[in-house]
Amino acid sequence: MAVEKTPDPTADEAQLAEQQPLEEAKKSFWATLMPVVACGAGLFSDGYINNVIGSVVTILAIQYTDVWKTSNAKHYLGDIAFAGTVVGQLVFGYLSDKWSRMNSLLLSTVILLVFTALTAGSYYHGDAVGMFNMLTAWRFFVGIGIGGEYPAGSVGAAESTSELKSGTRNMWFILFTNTMIDWGFVVGAFVPYVVAAACHNTHLSTIWRVSLAIGAVFPAVLLVMRFFVGEPEEFQKHSLKHVRTPYLLVAKFYGLRLLTVSLIWFIYDFSAYSFGIYSSTILANIFDTSTAPLTTIFGWNTVINLFYIPGTMLGAPLSDRVGPRRALAGGVLLQAVVGFVMAGCYGRLARPEMVGAFTTVYGIFLSLGELGAGNNIGLLAAKTCATGVRGQYYGVAAAVGKIGAFVGTWVFPYIIAAGGDSETLSAQYPFWVSGSLCVLSAVLVLVGLPEVGQDTIALEDARFRAYLEANGFDTRQMGLGRGEEVEEGEKAEKTEEKVEAKAEGKTEGGE
Template sequence: MFGLGKREATATEAALTSPSPGEKSFLRSLVAVMACGAGLFSDGYINNVIGSVVTILALEYGDVWKTSNAKHYLGDIAFVGTVVGQLVFGYLSDKWSRMNSLILSTVILLIFTALSAGSYYHGDAIGMFNIMTAWRFFVGIGIGGEYPAGSVGAAESTSQMKPGTRNTWFIIFTNTMIDWGFVFGAFVPYVVAAACQNQHLSTIWRTSLGIGAVFPAVLLILRFFVKEPEDFQKHSMKHAKTPYGLVLRFYGFRLFIVSLVWFIYDFSAYSFGIYSSTILANIFDQATAPLTTVFGWNTVINLFYIPGTMLGAPVSDFLGPRYALAGGVTLQAVVGFIMAGLYNRLAQPSMVGAFAVVYGIFLSLGELGPGNNIGLIAAKTCATGVRGQYYGIAAAIGKIGAFVGTWVFPYIVAAGGNSETLSAQYPFWVSSSLCVLSAVLVLVGLPQIGQDTIAVEDAKFREYLEKNGYDTRQLGLKKGETVDSVESGEGAAVPNKTAE
């Protein structure tokens, strides 16, 4: 199924002994990776800032908000849009263009983020809530496009980086950007609330939402100057019929494992917020505290993610993404079991400092493991011609896992009955157990990923297609579509022979 044997050895040797495609200057390569991957900052920002916005809407509109249906789905509707965007743009990034797909998703994200911030009503708050929800769905579509087009483009662009650093740069401009987006999604409402002295609630939530349009606007300008990744130029199936039957035979099992691990990770992540609420409840009264206090501590909680993703990025180059993910979730499971077992002691107001530290370690290990590496694995375990769709499906299943988790975990909490301790422990017994399962799935079901995995996968897949009668000469962009992403003589992409 995975092309084992003499044929694989031949492909691997060819990929590793051939010169690195288009060895560019470090700065130009870095800009390409950043332009493709950094848009995921918007995912973190927009999905986190909505929590603060909902808090403000509840204060501003009181009983009207409580009786509206929007309180049930305004925060989650972007998940639905994201799944749609991941699937649609996964196809577009393979059959149309990596960079054009990115530009389109950025435009969608920019327009509907601005519309969300500008939502208004004429004496009908319910109408405003409904239109905001509609805009949030389209915001989700824009975010979804960043995954298959952006992350895949970033992975392909890292092929131009120095070996031994490629996974690090990918992580810094994908998952690390998401985590910083979460931090700023909490920090910006804090700053705006402080500037408004906890008054002018409409100004606070509109400004907080509107600032979310600034980053994609800057990124949109940069993306107009970035060319298609060279791997896409040479191995694209844009003008070729995609042999989906062969693709499923070759990558089906691997896609299943990647998708399942991503589902489990996002499914479990919901329970992590339980301890966040416990920490905050021991620090201040959340019902009466000023907005600056609530948003300030929310920023502190989100900062817990940063050490894990940034310090863990080089680990993925040193150990490889497969072992980094498995090691991270295993350690996270150990900490999670400890936190669940010692909940009675840790959840006391006098222990809030120790609780926060252990909780921070728990979150950091989650970023070092699956947070950093699941997207990396999805982006590098498939051939270029179908990489966007492969990644989009895996990412969409992950988001579905997050959505399912939001509905399932309340039942797990409820299983604890009247015991506050059991209600807090059960989700983490489940989550930590799933961490162990993820480690097993990764170690048993996925291959090791090296610095040249993308080149190796393309070589293996081409040989597999040829062995099954597929004409690989039709792969690649046609003459006139290929563009030299570096100056002539510095590794410009070579069109496929049939394009001439």
């Protein structure tokens, strides 16, 4: 059998770069970037759809008043997508490994497109409560579509970055994954503002339905783009699509690392809920939220969401310069410091005359969150395991993160309530907790996760193959096409070796 042409797992990254196929250099920059865009940019829909629902709930509360207050949908509409997202992350994590990266991505895009459109058209025989229930049901399925974007899209984007210029790969991954989520949040706040302005703060049903319907435009555009993108090269080479996955060996090799990534993601999403309490404080210091027109509420909501952008945009190249491990740890430590300062000085900052200073510090706090965990936790999840199980590994970690967000929405009200009648203590406690969890995240990432460089994916694939082979697993079928036998693969390798030998003037005798 011919010697397999897998990068030496002990090679440094300079040596590995020399092993890259020459034909990759012939591709234009846009040709190599387009698969990253097509795979990762779907997370824009995650940010948009999750943020726009806040504006929708605001409108429904105004439009239906007492009917809305007494409905069960009031308690579940905003959170039901979390449950769907967890289901989508787990299901599509498996499908992206055992079926197809791109087919899984196309399926999740169709689900997202169809059910986002259905949310905009929610109706039940003219009954408001029935309409609330239909809207909630459709939101669950929208969550499944969003969940599929995480393992299918993000791992495809990570694998596609291997063809980009070394020294920029982490940046491009971040710009078309987490940065897309953050821009989705901004646009998800801005679109209701524009629609409300166009409707002169009237025609409430039109405002929330149009705002939801616009969310279907983005997956529709991506659906067209994704039809022209093939499977990532790493997946073609190293997938376990046609061989039984050795889950026991995988658990022994990656179990502790997956637990660490999942805990960090859980903590990040769990804590993120507490960040929102300050946005309501800022708004309350600027205007009366109970009587202000929708355009005022939505306009300031857009401004607050813009705080995420500097952190994710400036932090993207930082992850290439210092590595995502250090960028994450440094970002959350700085965020902890700012969070502790905000909590300690809350009594002086949370006054109308201090709204400018308060807003500035709050913006720095949000930006540091994106520079650290926001940018890098998905990157670490995508690049700290081998291609054959990357979708499931990423899907589990992302699902644990979403569970953390859901738990946070239920736990933090109790933390706030612990402050009793003191408004200051009620606002301080969540940030003491969040700051402490940021420090814990930094410790976990520094102790439990490896360095991630430019060629980590290729090196990790080689390391995983060597481990499987050392434990008696036949790796020769990894990455082979449907119906292709191992013997046929060996013949192809021998033929390739003969061609190479002849080209070098080293024709083997007797063959």
